[in-house]
Amino acid sequence: xxxxxxxxxxxxxxxxxxxxPDGDCVGSCMGLYLYLKKVRPDADIRVFLEKxxxxxxxxxxxxxxxxxxxxQEAFDVFFCLDTAADRLGGAEEYFHAxxxxxxxxxxxxxxxxxxxxxxxxxxxxxxxxxxNLIDGEELDGEIAKALYIGIIHDTGVFQYSNTSPETLQxxxxxxxxxxxxxxxxxxxxxxxxxxxTQILGRALLESIRFMDGKCVVSVLDKKTMEFYGxxxxxxxxxxxxxxxxxxxxxxxxxxxxxxxxxxxxxxxGGRINVSRIASYFGGGGHVRAAGCTxxxxxxxxxxxxxxxxxxxxxxxQDT
Ligand code: AMP
Ligand code: MN
Ligand code: MN
Numbered sequence: 288x289x290x291x292x293x294x295x296x297x298x299x300x301x302x303x304x305x306x307x308p309d310g311d312c313v314g315s316c317m318g319l320y321l322y323l324k325k326v327r328p329d330a331d332i333r334v335f336l337e338k339x340x341x342x343x344x345x346x347x348x349x350x351x352x353x354x355x356x357x358x359q360e361a362f363d364v365f366f367c368l369d370t371a372a373d374r375l376g377g378a379e380e381y382f383h384a385x386x387x388x389x390x391x392x393x394x395x396x397x398x399x400x401x402x403x404x405x406x407x408x409x410x411x412x413x414x415x416x417x418x419n420l421i422d423g424e425e426l427d428g429e430i431a432k433a434l435y436i437g438i439i440h441d442t443g444v445f446q447y448s449n450t451s452p453e454t455l456q457x458x459x460x461x462x463x464x465x466x467x468x469x470x471x472x473x474x475x476x477x478x479x480x481x482x483x484t485q486i487l488g489r490a491l492l493e494s495i496r497f498m499d500g501k502c503v504v505s506v507l508d509k510k511t512m513e514f515y516g517x518x519x520x521x522x523x524x525x526x527x528x529x530x531x532x533x534x535x536x537x538x539x540x541x542x543x544x545x546x547x548x549x550x551x552x553x554x555x556g557g558r559i560n561v562s563r564i565a566s567y568f569g570g571g572g573h574v575r576a577a578g579c580t581x582x583x584x585x586x587x588x589x590x591x592x593x594x595x596x597x598x599x600x601x602x603x604q605d606t
Pocket of ligand 3: 311312369393411412413441
């Protein structure tokens with residue numbers, strides 16, 4: 288795909304990513320936004336996202352993000368990043384109304400929802416894909432910083448198996464612009480507020496292991512979240528902590544989003560394909576990291592999920 292060719296004639300260009308935007312979503316949207324503003328100064332370019340967490344304020348232009356999703360004139364080109372259209376939230380209608388729809392993503396569960404699709408499941412992050420698509424001559428320190436944040440968030444600071452030689456080559460070029468990457472990693476990835484640390488502690492304390500310690504689950508209900516004053520942004524990282532427990536192959540973390548409704552996050556060490564399970568329940572993701580929303584009591588949700596996890600362990604034994 289040739290990025291600039293695809294939006295050559297476009298006067299109105301829109302960009303959006305998934306609901307509850309994570310680092311890769313914010314980084315890829317802002318990296319593309321800053322780049323297009325630079326190379327297409329004549330075009331009307333807008334970025335739409337739910338309000339990003341405060342840690343992303345260090346990215347140039349975040350204050351220009353539109354989060355109110357009011358009525359919009361149709362776009363000539365609309366980019367859907369780091370997701371398929373069904374998780375665009377308020378921007379989904381802009382995408383469908385656009386003359387040309389472009390989908391750039393790295394989720395294995397996404398078969399491509401645009402007129403032009405660039406969906407590469409092997410890529411570490413959508414930010415790495417944006418890095419590959421933009422003209423390297425036009426890259427600058429602010430674009431580099433946005434894309435770098437996206438890459439470190441989706442690779443767990445180059446720890447996860449989605450990190451490839453190409454990812455590290457991209458990162459090498461990005462840090463050559465001289466921003467304080469060490470501070471970025473600390474302040475956007477590792478640093479947690481006291482509230483986040485307390486709720487993490489609570490989730491770990493109340494976790495329960497099952498299937499001989501190969502799986503672990505932790506649930507936060509609405510009442511507990513309200514007690515701590517926690518929002519979904521404060522729960523990032525809990526499921527990875529659970530996955531780090533010795534012997535755990537599959538970790539499940541869920542928090543209540545409504546009456547009999549839970550947002551489920553799953554992480555696997557590689558033996559269990561959690562994207563398959565999340566996709567079965569209407570969500571999606573990657574082999575080792577996936578999510579979905581499920582209905583029922585927390586016990587119903589765990590029972591339904593564990594049937595699928597167990598099935599995969601049995602299949603593994605049979606092969
Ligand atoms: P999470 O545990 O919510 O951080 O999600 C883990 C991975 O799965 C991320 O790459 C998400 O973008 C993806 N994911 C989470 N929920 C969904 C969903 N409902 N549909 C598709 N992908 C999802
Ligand atoms: Mn994402
Ligand atoms: Mn991503």
